[in-house]
Amino acid sequence: MPKITRRRFIAAAATGSAGALAAPSVALAQAKRWRMVTSWPKRLPGPGMSAERVAERIAALSGGRLQVTVHAAGEVVPAFEVLDAVGSGVADMGHTAAFYWQGKEAAAAFYTTVPFGLTPSEHVAWIEAGGGQALWDELYAPFGVKPFMGGNTGVCMGGWFRRDIKSLADLRGIKIRSLGLGGEVYRRLGATPQTTPPAEILVSLQSGVLDGAEFVGPGTDIALGLYRVAQLYYGPGFNKPNGTGECIVSSKLWETLDSETKAIVAHACATEANFALAEMERLNAEALAALTSQHRVQLRTFPADLVSAARKTAADVLAELAARGDKSRRIHDSYTAFRERTQPWSRVGLRAVLEAREG
Numbered sequence: 001m002p003k004i005t006r007r008r009f010i011a012a013a014a015t016g017s018a019g020a021l022a023a024p025s026v027a028l029a030q031a032k033r034w035r036m037v038t039s040w041p042k043r044l045p046g047p048g049m050s051a052e053r054v055a056e057r058i059a060a061l062s063g064g065r066l067q068v069t070v071h072a073a074g075e076v077v078p079a080f081e082v083l084d085a086v087g088s089g090v091a092d093m094g095h096t097a098a099f100y101w102q103g104k105e106a107a108a109a110f111y112t113t114v115p116f117g118l119t120p121s122e123h124v125a126w127i128e129a130g131g132g133q134a135l136w137d138e139l140y141a142p143f144g145v146k147p148f149m150g151g152n153t154g155v156c157m158g159g160w161f162r163r164d165i166k167s168l169a170d171l172r173g174i175k176i177r178s179l180g181l182g183g184e185v186y187r188r189l190g191a192t193p194q195t196t197p198p199a200e201i202l203v204s205l206q207s208g209v210l211d212g213a214e215f216v217g218p219g220t221d222i223a224l225g226l227y228r229v230a231q232l233y234y235g236p237g238f239n240k241p242n243g244t245g246e247c248i249v250s251s252k253l254w255e256t257l258d259s260e261t262k263a264i265v266a267h268a269c270a271t272e273a274n275f276a277l278a279e280m281e282r283l284n285a286e287a288l289a290a291l292t293s294q295h296r297v298q299l300r301t302f303p304a305d306l307v308s309a310a311r312k313t314a315a316d317v318l319a320e321l322a323a324r325g326d327k328s329r330r331i332h333d334s335y336t337a338f339r340e341r342t343q344p345w346s347r348v349g350l351r352a353v354l355e356a357r358e359g
Contacts, residue, residue, distance in 0.1 A: 034068045034092035039079040041199045042072035046220035047245045050151030050276045051095035054247055057268035079197040086248050087144035094248045099180030106321050107328040109181045110335050111136055113242040115314035118339055120154050123242045126338045135331050146254045148269035150247025151276040156240035159214030160230035168306040177201055177213035181317055182239025188313045205229040219283025227295045234300045238310055
């Protein structure tokens with residue numbers, strides 16, 4: 001056995017320390033790396049930050065074994081090509097909104113929001129405890145992706161307008177950025193809906209391509225600078241009472257994952273779906289105050305005849321969607337039945353509390 005000298009001990013200790021320091025670097029070098037494409041401008045408050053936080057949580061929960069690089073809309077694919085990119089393997093994950101795909105599968109809109117539909121808390125209850133997730137998985141299977149709730153912008157506003165909307169008649173002929181089934185409602189009421197990507201809304205308002213635009217709520221809208229061009233901010237957001245952001249994963253990739261990694265991805269998405277709602281309540285309150293006090297934005301309420309006509313039109317739109325096929329019908333029936341079951345409690349609970357608080 002070799003004699004242990006002070007010099008030999010120091011050399012051995014140094015070698016051991018170097019190995020310990022090198023271990024994390026080696027692990028990081030061997031980490032799996034995924035590409036996430038999104039429909040959002042880089043780090044956009046609300047959905048853009050949800051995408052970033054999902055990626056950060058996956059890295060943290062996996063101990064760095066899984067690294068996700070987030071790409072803004074246009075860096076790899078355009079905003080409205082995220083579903084195809086993930087399904088075809090161009091990207092491993094995507095962060096986007098389900099109603100962008102209603103042209104491919106009309107019932108997808110239910111998984112973001114529908115006019116006069118579920119509120120954020122009701123929507124989460126439908127997905128997690130009312131059978132919505134299983135129907136969502138089935139709906140997206142043909143596209144080669146596995147869906148998760150991955151954020152939520154909460155209750156949305158009705159939109160920004162450059163001129164007054166005093167009656168239903170004033171809506172006719174207006175070019176408005178509005179997606180999902182809300183856009184179809186606007187079309188039937190006489191407006192011309194446009195599917196403008198988020199990053200192009202401000203320029204389109206400035207150039208006159210748009211007369212109005214709905215996106216999310218104050219906390220996100222303020223970041224796009226829409227108040228610089230359109231000073232009239234209308235509510236209620238009957239067209240988008242909820243704002244679920246979805247995180248989609250390639251089905252082929254998902255099936256290769258071990259149970260631990262699947263749990264990590266699912267947990268990262270679920271945590272963000274919960275956190276985003278809390279964060280948006282704060283951001284929306286702060287941004288609304290800034291918009292009205294610093295930027296002279298005028299809050300307006302949609303006229304009663306417009307809201308009444310929109311409610312009736314929305315019912316027609318949803319009924320027609322349900323008739324498009326078996327999957328659409330089952331999702332429609334599940335969603336609307338859940339809304340009917342929760343509506344009495346929402347009236348007795350939340351609405352009554354808000355009315356009592358206001359006095």
